[in-house]
Amino acid sequence: xxxxxxxxRSDWDGARKADALRLCGAMRACLDRPDYAPDPNxxxxxxxxxxxxxxxxxxxxxxxxxxxxxxxxxxxxxxGEELKTEVGKxxxxxxxxxxxxxxxxxxxxxxxxxxxRLWQVYAKTRRLDPNNPGPLNDAIRLLSLEKQREHLSxxxxxxxxxxxxxxxxxxxxxxxxxxxxxxxxxxRLGLGEYSSRSHTVIKWGHCLPESVTPTTPTAWDGxxxxxxxxxxxxxxxxxxxxxxxTTNGLPEVVHCPVTxxxxxxxxxxxxx
Amino acid sequence: xxxxxxxxxxxxxxxxxxxxxxxxxxxxxxxxxxxxxxPDDLPLELWGAANEGxxxxxxxxxRELIAEVPGEGWTAEAVDWLASFVGRAxxxxxxxxxxxxxEHGVWLNAPDDGVRCHTAALWALLGLGWKGTxxxxxxxxxxxxxxxxxxALRGLLASSSLADAFDWxxxxxxxxxxxxxxxxxxSSLTRRVGTEVVREHLRAVRLRLxxxxxxxxxxxxxxxxxxxxxxxxxxAPPEARAPLRFAPALAER
Numbered sequence: 001x002x003x004x005x006x007x008x009r010s011d012w013d014g015a016r017k018a019d020a021l022r023l024c025g026a027m028r029a030c031l032d033r034p035d036y037a038p039d040p041n042x043x044x045x046x047x048x049x050x051x052x053x054x055x056x057x058x059x060x061x062x063x064x065x066x067x068x069x070x071x072x073x074x075x076x077x078x079x080g081e082e083l084k085t086e087v088g089k090x091x092x093x094x095x096x097x098x099x100x101x102x103x104x105x106x107x108x109x110x111x112x113x114x115x116x117r118l119w120q121v122y123a124k125t126r127r128l129d130p131n132n133p134g135p136l137n138d139a140i141r142l143l144s145l146e147k148q149r150e151h152l153s154x155x156x157x158x159x160x161x162x163x164x165x166x167x168x169x170x171x172x173x174x175x176x177x178x179x180x181x182x183x184x185x186x187x188r189l190g191l192g193e194y195s196s197r198s199h200t201v202i203k204w205g206h207c208l209p210e211s212v213t214p215t216t217p218t219a220w221d222g223x224x225x226x227x228x229x230x231x232x233x234x235x236x237x238x239x240x241x242x243x244x245x246t247t248n249g250l251p252e253v254v255h256c257p258v259t260x261x262x263x264x265x266x267x268x269x270x271x272x
Numbered sequence: 273x274x275x276x277x278x279x280x281x282x283x284x285x286x287x288x289x290x291x292x293x294x295x296x297x298x299x300x301x302x303x304x305x306x307x308x309x310x311p312d313d314l315p316l317e318l319w320g321a322a323n324e325g326x327x328x329x330x331x332x333x334x335r336e337l338i339a340e341v342p343g344e345g346w347t348a349e350a351v352d353w354l355a356s357f358v359g360r361a362x363x364x365x366x367x368x369x370x371x372x373x374x375e376h377g378v379w380l381n382a383p384d385d386g387v388r389c390h391t392a393a394l395w396a397l398l399g400l401g402w403k404g405t406x407x408x409x410x411x412x413x414x415x416x417x418x419x420x421x422x423x424a425l426r427g428l429l430a431s432s433s434l435a436d437a438f439d440w441x442x443x444x445x446x447x448x449x450x451x452x453x454x455x456x457x458x459s460s461l462t463r464r465v466g467t468e469v470v471r472e473h474l475r476a477v478r479l480r481l482x483x484x485x486x487x488x489x490x491x492x493x494x495x496x497x498x499x500x501x502x503x504x505x506x507x508a509p510p511e512a513r514a515p516l517r518f519a520p521a522l523a524e525r
Binding site: 084088120130150 | 274395
């Protein structure tokens with residue numbers, strides 16, 4: 001498993017195999033994140049080691065490593081930033097291809113997000129003043145679960161693919177195993193982008209309608225910009241990132257965005 | 273952010289902005305979806321870091337993109353992000369371009385959800401401080417004001433007095449769904465002028481609302497903890513009551 005095996009198992013001739021090997025080296029370099037101390041090379045490693053991604057094309061499975069390499073080789077191959085861009089484009093066009101996670105259907109899923117992110121989606125949906133988040137503040141502070149569900153019934157709870165998690169031991173409450181506040185939530189869910197306290201973090205629980213399928217994220221979902229994540233279907237706690245240890249993480253799924261009509265636990269600001 | 277953008281010529285900036293807003297091609301490839309990076313995040317970062325020359329090029333690129341709508345690739349979603357960028361970056365220089373698009377209904381004729389595109393332009397204009405006139409907002413077409421009553425109310429509040437804006441509320445609150453949108457504007461308004469003032473203005477028009485909408489508004493006003501909208505009738509104390517008087521013809525009988 002991995003790019004080496006993908007090349008070895010291909011029917012490409014020697015020259016193309018040599019090009020593909022060089023390409024892997026270039027890819028490793030361009031995806032490097034020197035600013036991410038636990039593992040600067042984590043993005044390439046995710047693409048190289050995700051067990052859900054096959055080496056060669058297989059029916060009804062996520063796109064393969066061979067397909068990525070072939071796409072890049074046929075395109076030139078590009079170099080540097082261009083190469084990163086092309087890998088990113090490939091990831092974008094192969095999202096939500098992981099296996100369905102039936103357990104996620106039975107459970108209340110949890111999500112933590114930046115207050116300002118939800119506000120921007122909310123303001124855009126309703127054409128409100130984006131610089132005045134008072135209406136969302138009031139909806140969070142003053143409304144009951146039922147009222148939040150009704151008031152936000154047309155507001156999408158994510159902009160792109162939606163990432164959610166659940167607690168395998170508590171069907172109704174994804175936050176059941178959280179004892180602390182913001183720091184614990186950010187750590188266990190691997191929300192590195194919210195490490196800085198300048199962001200207000202909110203959380204809620206939601207259920208999925210029949211029409212939405214939860215799948216285990218693959219390296220293609222992780223994309224080329226995501227250092228706080230490890231392939232394997234569980235969140236990667238920031239404090240355990242160096243050891244690539246997800247034992248304290250929680251099962252994670254990706255799915256199409258749902259709206260506030262799916263709330264099962266009311267939105268709340270995560271306090272310290 | 274790709275540092276090359278800082279020296280990019282106008283046409284490359286246009287490609288970059290178009291790629292981000294339409295979420296396609298090379299410029300959208302590294303969008304961080306798990307972090308919910310928005311299509312206008314990177315353009316805003318670039319705008320924030322830009323010197324005067326780069327800002328001039330971005331402004332020109334943005335003006336040319338506005339002129340491209342409605343054209344190939346400009347879905348309602350992409351138009352929303354273009355408008356969001358203009359509003360968040362406060363690019364006042366494009367006000368005239370958006371105003372022209374609105375006045376000629378150019379975006380209203382977009383093949384992909386013209387109403388949404390048209391209101392995206394209005395949304396950006398309000399963000400840039402453009403107010404329009406009360407007549408303009410009152411004359412919004414029925415499909416526009418029915419779908420985005422909050423926008424119409426915001427426009428009226430920006431261009432006329434509180435009383436005049438509220439006077440139009442019975443037209444805007446055409447169904448229960450509209451109540452939710454209007455509540456968001458009321459929420460902002462309570463912070464600006466106080467709950468009491470908002471309540472009094474609502475009471476003044478409340479009886480002109482349909483019974484369903486009135487009940488919904490009453491229910492939600494209370495759900496927000498802003499008190500009751502209904503005015504309870506109480507008899508005046510006896511000393512305050514005027515003595516009964518019969519009409520002269522009756523009194524003579």
